Amino acid sequence: ILNVEQSPQSLHVQEGDSTNFTCSFPSSNFYALHWYRWETAKSPEALFVMTLNGDEKKKGRISATLNTKEGYSYLYIKGSQPEDSATYLCAPDAGGTSYGKLTFGQGTILTVHP
């Protein structure tokens, strides 16, 4: 079982603020890092899958970076909107014989106030 830590546990921001949160994971036995967005009463939705050290991915106002050597990833949201309110989960995939087996962090709960 991988040790995956996300911080902060929760975050309250005002509409228009930019924000970021962190996912830490073991840097050994790394294959890929997944980010998901999970809105209340819905199912988790895939945002990014990142594999290469230094990788940066972007989807609209949301972007993510990856450092596989030190075992962390940042998720950034620029100009937060109320509809960005959700739990953001990260999950590393160790690959090899565990390829496809995701271990989820506990998530960062983001609330964006109008």
Add this chain to the structure above:
Amino acid sequence: NAGVTQTPKFQVLKTGQSMTLQCAQDMNHEYMSWYRQDPGMGLRLIHYSVGAGITDQGEVPNGYNVSRSTTEDFPLRLLSAAPSQTSVYFCASSLGAGGYTFGSGTRLTVV
């Protein structure tokens, strides 16, 4: 294209009863997984499969069985339900290189 379909959406079981949670996907995904979501515990992997005929245990497999006779279906069986299995269960599938697509979940209560 329905994605990942889970049935039922809600279920109440008595302790000791058995049941099967159904999961089907129509995207020809090889990888399928079952997770349970409990307050304060996040999503924990129960079982997963990398293709028809191949399954493996996750973090919390005890009390659950799975089989994968076809690419499309990945049912989760509760052998003898216990109150500790009260949870929300999610099935998910993936091609392998991309992210997982999740079903809408099954809320199970064991009394």
